[in-house]
Amino acid sequence: METTHRIFTTPFSKVYPMYVQKAERKGRTQAEVDQLIAWLTGYDQNGLHRQLERQVDFATFFAESPAFNADSKLIKGVVCGVRVEEVADPLMQKIRYLDKLIDELAKGKAMEKIIRR
Template sequence: MAKHNIYKMSVSEVYPHYITKAEKKGRTKEEVDEIIIWLTGYTQAQLDKELEKKTDFETFFVNAPNMNPARTLIKGVICGIRVEDIEEPIMKEIRYLDKLVDELAKGKSMDKILRK
């Protein structure tokens, strides 16, 4: 089966859209970064470096230093599909990130987004 096109898309291509989506709803770039860092275990410096290198989504998630085990608590629908029903591991990680950014844009508190 062919891999989805998003796997080879660079995170830095999509990242500005995450920021725009958050800022339109009064949230910040720093909150988006906090979500990505929470999910992946990258430090801010590592995240900045991955964005600068234009790392693709597949590599970004495969090489993530410490995927947060609490990410499995992320439930709900993104792009018409329940995240908990996605079987392909990399796609699931991408959709977890999409869902967290959606929650941020919908005004959820950071404690709830970060499953505290």
């Protein structure tokens, strides 16, 4: 019997500030974090703000994403010791994709490279 991972039921609004803090500690901005979230999920600024206000969990955040980016398959690499392209659970993979994008932003990678243009 498989148990649901705790991150799935964690409110996105609890983790979002940590994404922003991680980016800002490395000289990046909240606007850049929001741009990455928009690229990955299709949420515009109002949609993202609404999800944060509603305090939806990660499962709902990704389930309701307007247009999950097909180019997300181009995201490769290791985050938390796991290759994102090898994550079996589709929801966990989406969460790891976002983690990887934030990591790349914090490491100073150019936005064009992060969003795989």
